[in-house]
Amino acid sequence: MRLLGRVKGEKEAFTFHAFLQKEGIGGSFEPAEAEDTFNIWIMNEDEVEQARHWFEEFKKNPEDSRFDVKVHPIDREGIAKGSDTKPKGIAVPRLQRPRPAHAPMTRLIILICALLYFWNGYQLAGLAKEKSGARFFNLTPLFINLCYDVPATFPLLVKYFQEHPLENPKGLENLEKNDPEYKMIEETPNWVGFYNIILEWPKKSKDIDAPMFIKLRQGEVWRLITPCLLHGGFLHILFNMLWLWLLGRQIEERIKLWQYLLITLIIGIVSNTAQYLMSGPLFIGYSGIITGLAGFIWMRQRQAPWEGYPLNRGTLIFLMVFIFGMLALQVISFILMRTGAVEFPMNIANTAHITGAIVGALLGRIPFFARGKL
Template identity: 30%
Template sequence: MRSAGTIRDKAHARRFADFLLTRGISARLDHGAEGYTVWVHDEDRLAEVRAELPRFLAAPDDPRYNLSRAAESLREQARQAEVATPRPAAPRPAPAVASGVPAAVRVGLMGTPLALALIAFSVVVAIYTQFEPTYSPRLAKLTIATIERIDVARIGWNGLDEIRGGEVWRLLTPCFVHMSFIHLLFNMMWIFDLGRQIEASRGTLTLAFLVLVLGCSSNYAQYLADGPSFGGMSGVVFGLFGYVLLMARFAPSAGMVMSANNALFVGIWFCVCLTGAVGPIANWAHGVGLVLGLGFGGIGVWLHERKR
């Protein structure tokens, strides 16, 4: 609440306050030694009131300021609304999402084009590659390095020569290579959930940045740990999970949600993958993606609170 100025005459002060009320501006009059100080509750309207006050003082009897009846009608409506609205017995905690509706629901399906494009491209790649092994000729330009089958038990590749030669897309394209229909379905379900939440809440550029950094970083880490024979969006998925988890917990007004059941499921699945019980898994991609996602989530929370 800020002061807009002082009016000496009491009647004029009330007249000006009535005028402001009809303009949707809430003000308070305080009597002092120099007259009546006009206090404006909404600081965003302060400049407007300060600009209007000199015009009022120059001609307080101007018919445009004769709005006492309209102002009193507004006050009566407010009093009736207050009486009609029951007051809760005790204060309740604020909802997890300020609007009550998750961002992905508010924008609708077509409001998240990048998330849908990631799913569509992954499906197209799956149809093209037919879930063949990573050493298949169909995948020669999609894996992080071109893989050759030496014998039944061994594969070979020439380091990252192709990337050094300019094929930089190989750092990201393994994300779109899936080994089975279940592998594809599992990852796309999470992209549909997590990716759409982020894009709807933080924008397409934020999702693009996260996918690019998480994908390239997790793929490179998996290559360093276990060679080029891997694929899938899981590193990105775990990163997006970490991001949404922190945003939903510490910045709920951003419009992202993460149920306790989903968080528990992802945590258990991460641990199960580490055991090797479900076969060869790109655990380094999972781990690096998750750590980076949590880090970006922390930054996202800080930026969101700073803007508020």
């Protein structure tokens, strides 16, 4: 099924729909979001071009005699008066209008992300003034409490620098060489992800035996989702929130609020966990959920185009180009670093992007998340 276009007024929508029926073109119409506007749908992809030709002609002159299809006079009168009576045999789905575009949950998420961004920035500024050498790692208390997991060495480093203040980051190199206590901390295994372990293969990485899911096993389950709410820079949060405003509203307006929240949680938890397994715990950002929402909308457009998700093909193509472009750079980075040609690390959560898109598309196939009464 393909959306052909929109017309003003129910009478015009019915007139054109009846004409299409006379021409043997299957379709339907439904109320659009705008007041007194109706979407025209074509059932068969093979008939879209023919229908588009007639639609252009109809827009030029709706009163053209070619479109004056003879219907029962009572039915025509009913349409003129706005009655719900329709000629028998013509299926016209009357879907409920979307919830007005207030999108409270999307707005709340954007607000939370913004507040956490400024809070983290405030803590970073305070961290720079501390005497402790821990400031050289730029890990704020907020980040430590909300990231997916805490590296096993971090508590040891905090304690060490409280006892041995360090004024200059260059002193870290001397510590690695001359301080047995610091060297022992550095050699403690940390989970850094399969990506870094594969980079070192065939040499066995000490980190392969590192403890995993430390904080989650201690009951701090909020960490499954909270990395999504943190952002590292202004452009990072700006673009993520713009995408969330574009995509999140479309979904929130068409399904129940708790269903929208459930989709967000599922995508976030799965994409975060996949990213943790691939790269370790030091990742942040909402982009895994963003690609998941895009994947969900794409699948709903294919499964049930009458639900009216207005995300155009160009936007989806742009997102796919971005995701696979970043993946291509990651592959290049891996090859360069694996061969020892150059250090070219990619600090982009590609695993979260791809996993999020896949999970979102899979959720979009589930009828449970179909548009219904709000």
